[in-house]
Amino acid sequence: MARPDAPVAEGKSSEAEPHADPQQVDPRSAIERVTVYFAQLGVNGETALRFANTLGARLDPDETDPARRTTMMLEAFDRWSDELPSVLGMKAQADRVAFVAAMHLGRLLNQHPEALEQPEALADALRPLLDERPHGVLPNLPRQEMHRQPLGELPAVLQGEFWSGTYRWVVPVGASTKRMLRGHKKALLPGDEVAAAEGAASGVTSGGVSGGPPVAVEGSAAGE
Amino acid sequence: MLRTSSGALFSRFSLLLATVASTYLAAYAFGHVVFGDDGKDVNPITVLLWLLFTVLFLWVAQGFWTATIGLLQMLRRSPNAVFKVKVETSDWMPPEDLPRTAVLMPIYNEDSVRVFAGVEAIIRSIEARGYTPAFDHYILSDTTDPAVWLEEETQLAAILDQFADEGLDVNIYYRRRHKNKARKSGNIEDWCERFGSAYTFMLTLDADSVMDGGTIVEMVHRAAAQDDIGILQVPPQPVNRNSFFARCQQYAASVYGEVFNVGFGHWTHLDGNYYGHNALIRVQPFIDHCGLPLLPGKAPLGGEILSHDFVEAALIRKAGYKVTIAFDLDGSYEECPTTLVDYAIRDQRWCQGNMQHIRLVFTRGYKWMSRIHLGMGVMSYLASPLWLAFMLLGLMAVVVGGEVNYDPFAPFGPFLIGVTLFTVVMLMLLVPKFYAVCLVLQRPDVMRAHGGELQAVLGAIIEVGISILIAPLMMVYHTTFVINTLLGRSVKWNAQQRDEAAVGWDDAARNHWKHTVGGLVAAGLIAWLAPSLFLWALPVLIGLIVSIPVSVLLSSVSVGNWLRTKRLLMIPEEHDKPKVLRLHQTALRRTQAVADAVADEHPMDRVVRDPAFNRFHLATLASNHEPFESTVNVAAALEQAQEAGLPNLERAEQIALLSNPHALRRLHHTAWAQ
Numbered sequence: 017m018a019r020p021d022a023p024v025a026e027g028k029s030s031e032a033e034p035h036a037d038p039q040q041v042d043p044r045s046a047i048e049r050v051t052v053y054f055a056q057l058g059v060n061g062e063t064a065l066r067f068a069n070t071l072g073a074r075l076d077p078d079e080t081d082p083a084r085r086t087t088m089m090l091e092a093f094d095r096w097s098d099e100l101p102s103v104l105g106m107k108a109q110a111d112r113v114a115f116v117a118a119m120h121l122g123r124l125l126n127q128h129p130e131a132l133e134q135p136e137a138l139a140d141a142l143r144p145l146l147d148e149r150p151h152g153v154l155p156n157l158p159r160q161e162m163h164r165q166p167l168g169e170l171p172a173v174l175q176g177e178f179w180s181g182t183y184r185w186v187v188p189v190g191a192s193t194k195r196m197l198r199g200h201k202k203a204l205l206p207g208d209e210v211a212a213a214e215g216a217a218s219g220v221t222s223g224g225v226s227g228g229p230p231v232a233v234e235g236s237a238a239g240e
Numbered sequence: 241m242l243r244t245s246s247g248a249l250f251s252r253f254s255l256l257l258a259t260v261a262s263t264y265l266a267a268y269a270f271g272h273v274v275f276g277d278d279g280k281d282v283n284p285i286t287v288l289l290w291l292l293f294t295v296l297f298l299w300v301a302q303g304f305w306t307a308t309i310g311l312l313q314m315l316r317r318s319p320n321a322v323f324k325v326k327v328e329t330s331d332w333m334p335p336e337d338l339p340r341t342a343v344l345m346p347i348y349n350e351d352s353v354r355v356f357a358g359v360e361a362i363i364r365s366i367e368a369r370g371y372t373p374a375f376d377h378y379i380l381s382d383t384t385d386p387a388v389w390l391e392e393e394t395q396l397a398a399i400l401d402q403f404a405d406e407g408l409d410v411n412i413y414y415r416r417r418h419k420n421k422a423r424k425s426g427n428i429e430d431w432c433e434r435f436g437s438a439y440t441f442m443l444t445l446d447a448d449s450v451m452d453g454g455t456i457v458e459m460v461h462r463a464a465a466q467d468d469i470g471i472l473q474v475p476p477q478p479v480n481r482n483s484f485f486a487r488c489q490q491y492a493a494s495v496y497g498e499v500f501n502v503g504f505g506h507w508t509h510l511d512g513n514y515y516g517h518n519a520l521i522r523v524q525p526f527i528d529h530c531g532l533p534l535l536p537g538k539a540p541l542g543g544e545i546l547s548h549d550f551v552e553a554a555l556i557r558k559a560g561y562k563v564t565i566a567f568d569l570d571g572s573y574e575e576c577p578t579t580l581v582d583y584a585i586r587d588q589r590w591c592q593g594n595m596q597h598i599r600l601v602f603t604r605g606y607k608w609m610s611r612i613h614l615g616m617g618v619m620s621y622l623a624s625p626l627w628l629a630f631m632l633l634g635l636m637a638v639v640v641g642g643e644v645n646y647d648p649f650a651p652f653g654p655f656l657i658g659v660t661l662f663t664v665v666m667l668m669l670l671v672p673k674f675y676a677v678c679l680v681l682q683r684p685d686v687m688r689a690h691g692g693e694l695q696a697v698l699g700a701i702i703e704v705g706i707s708i709l710i711a712p713l714m715m716v717y718h719t720t721f722v723i724n725t726l727l728g729r730s731v732k733w734n735a736q737q738r739d740e741a742a743v744g745w746d747d748a749a750r751n752h753w754k755h756t757v758g759g760l761v762a763a764g765l766i767a768w769l770a771p772s773l774f775l776w777a778l779p780v781l782i783g784l785i786v787s788i789p790v791s792v793l794l795s796s797v798s799v800g801n802w803l804r805t806k807r808l809l810m811i812p813e814e815h816d817k818p819k820v821l822r823l824h825q826t827a828l829r830r831t832q833a834v835a836d837a838v839a840d841e842h843p844m845d846r847v848v849r850d851p852a853f854n855r856f857h858l859a860t861l862a863s864n865h866e867p868f869e870s871t872v873n874v875a876a877a878l879e880q881a882q883e884a885g886l887p888n889l890e891r892a893e894q895i896a897l898l899s900n901p902h903a904l905r906r907l908h909h910t911a912w913a914q
Contacts, residue, residue, distance in 0.1 A: 049912055049913070050912075053912055056850065056851050056852065057851045057852050057855075058852065082913075083913040083914060084913070086909070086913040087909045087910070087912075087913045090908070090909045090912060090913075091909065097855075111859075111862050111863045111865075114858075114859045114862055114863075115859040115860070115862075115863055117855075117859075118852070118855040118858070119397065119400060119401070119404075119856065121855065122852065151400070151411065152396060152400055152412055152413055152414055152860065152863065153413075153859075154413050154414075154415055154434075154435070154863050154864060154865070155413070155435060155438065156865070157434065157435050157437050157438050158437050159433055159434060159437075160432070160436060160437055160527055161433060162429050162432050162527050162530075163531045164531045164532065164533055165529065165530070165531050165532070165533050165555055166533060167533035167534065167536070167603065168533070168600075168603040168604050168605040168606070169603065169604050170599070170604070171602060171604065174602050
């Protein structure tokens with residue numbers, strides 16, 4: 017990953033760190049890197065160096081790796097900013113403090129170079145910013161539930177049950193009608209009058225009037 | 241109990257009577273054409289043809305009579321007055337007494353330069369009216385592209401900075417959902433559940449919406465004055481586009497939209513409709529009654545309702561609240577697609593959404609007027625396959641009839657009645673446009689705003705010509721969309737293309753070669769099988785055959801601009817740009833400058849390396865309070881990001897890291913330590 021290549025801040029490092037291959041490793045000391053970090057946050061050079069030195073002074077002197085030291089210094093700064101709402105007695109507004117701090121941190125730190133040692137000093141500067149709009153912290157409001165409305169029913173004629181019911185009714189009627197017509201046809205043939213009459217009667221009884229199952233119609237037809 | 245006004249009831253009755261009567265007469269006449277005077281040609285094809293004609297004529301007739309009602313209403317009111325621009329119709333109350341209103345801008349992978357320019361223009365326009373404290377502004381992001389997400393945050397930080405520097409007292413909130421459940425309707429629903437309790441009204445916008453502050457304040461006053469208004473819709477006017485096609489749409493909406501909106505608004509009265517944006521909604525009834533039902537079955541016809549607006553209007557209406565169209569208000573703007581292809585893509589989404597409404601048209605419990613709105617939404621897409629089927633059946637009727645007739649004046653049936661019917665249908669389509677042009681010419685200031693007397697007429701002629709030319713293409717597109725939807729092929733809801741990129745010949749050929757080939761084949765078949773129909777079919781065939789050059793021509797911004805220099809297709813917003821659109825233009829320059837200032841660096845590199853932006857992103861994330869769930873192995877993704885860089889990860893991994901404060905801090909520290 018490429019390193020952030022901001023201009024190196026003015027001021028001298030209080031640490032001596034080993035140099036490595038300039039193609040591979042950032043030769044800057046941790047103090048220089050963190051000074052640039054603060055400069056990118058909008059803190060002016062002198063204050064940025066002061067902050068870097070303050071954070072550096074809190075580290076274990078035995079830790080000499082500049083990359084590791086940089087990480088530790090930035091972690092320490094993050095801890096400081098995370099704890100800011102509690103320190104300032106604004107824990108209830110922690111999100112808002114974090115948001116306002118994120119937007120105005122450079123300016124606040126410039127106004128209060130002692131902020132790292134004495135974070136309480138920021139309280140007076142933060143308070144008006146917290147009350148002031150615009151801000152982007154989403155309000156914490158009582159939640160309501162929006163329930164799905166019932167879909168509502170289709171009219172009977174558009175429901176599947178209607179058609180399956182109708183189908184159940186139509187099948188026997190259709191079958192008996194078919195049988196009746198067949199019977200009528202046979203009746204037209206000489207010598208088959210009796211069979212035709214029986215078929216017609218059985219068709220009407222089983223399918224059309226009594227509403228018997230299709231099996232009865234089939235049986236009756238088979239009987240022919 | 242809400243009561244429809246006697247005027248609206250009379251209009252509804254008149255509309256119904258006129259539509260049914262004219263359809264009856266046309267169907268009767270068409271029966272003579274297809275069945276013959278003695279009914280000798282009755283067969284399944286001609287019966288189907290007749291049925292299709294009747295349905296389609298009904299559809300055309302309702303549009304015609306709606307416009308006629310609009311015309312009569314406009315003439316009745318004040319023929320010489322500018323009909324619109326009626327803000328502050330009553331005394332406005334002081335801002336502190338105005339009900340709290342949230343202005344909601346739901347976005348989904350949109351161009352953040354344009355989105356935030358719209359937000360800024362609306363805020364400044366409200367500020368100009370002195371009503372800033374009454375409104376809070378929410379940008380509701382459903383963005384899934386992590387780079388766009390970070391661009392949105394960049395613009396948010398910039399606009400907050402800008403207003404803080406100016407001392408402008410306004411709340412601008414940004415909320416991003418990790419999962420865009422139920423798309424736009426889910427986005428609004430989520431807002432209602434989390435923040436709705438603090439507001440009486442919400443003004444819903446689209447990503448390309450701009451609304452005048454005066455219009456917004458007037459809307460709130462109107463809704464506050466009547467407790468039973470559930471939704472107050474101001475029809476949006478498309479603006480800001482320059483391509484030939486977009487300028488045609490803008491002109492059509494500006495000239496013809498008024499007469500249709502007035503007619504529609506009059507007969508719908510308190511049973512109006514909601515178009516999904518540029519509308520004021522009463523929050524609590526919306527929460528209580530407008531949770532969208534789930535449709536049975538699978539997508540595309542089942543599942544989540546996609547086109548939520550019509551259904552929400554139906555639900556709030558069912559709950560006893562009014563849905564009103566404020567057709568007398570202007571200052572409501574949107575942007576339209578600039579090319580035929582973009583237009584078709586948008587229609588594809590809308591088509592699938594509207595086809596889902598078929599089930600709801602017949603569902604018990606909805607008001608009849610809501611069913612009509614839902615049915616009209618379905619019919620606006622279904623009409624295309626019906627027209628196509630009508631033409632194909634007409635061809636079949638001739639072919640099956642076996643009359644190889646080379647006389648174009650006697651394809652089938654009595655010629656005179658056929659020609660008369662054709663003329664009647666064309667007139668019913670064109671006369672409302674004629675009304676609208678007359679109404680423009682009647683008002684000198686409106687006429688000047690449309691380019692002048694001659695230009696207003698020429699503009700309408702150009703628009704009608706283009707409409708006729710692209711109608712067959714749209715018919716084919718819509719038919720494809722309807723068939724795809726019915727076959728169960730879902731549409732991906734991508735972000736809408738909102739910039740003006742002209743279509744090149746390659747793209748046009750890729751998109752329209754099928755239409756051209758189809759048109760040529762159809763022309764050959766008709767010439768061979770039914771030569772008597774060839775001339776009748778020619779307008780449709782030409783539209784398809786020339787679709788490639790037409791698509792290129794219509795997408796051209798230079799042609800659009802050239803027409804503007806001739807004051808053709810001019811709309812009032814181009815003649816004299818309203819203040820809110822001027823504010824939008826200025827805001828666009830600012831938001832573009834913000835984007836340009838960070839353009840050298842990938843947004844994901846920036847969030848990793850830039851301490852200020854990293855902190856801002858984390859603060860925005862913390863304020864959102866939405867738990868993030870993902871199956872991504874964050875530790876592995878973090879390791880990979882440290883080696884290869886965040887921009888080179890998969891999208892899911894990028895989102896997982898950007899949503900995890902600890903991982904992002906680690907990445908940030910590593911970037912500074914290396």
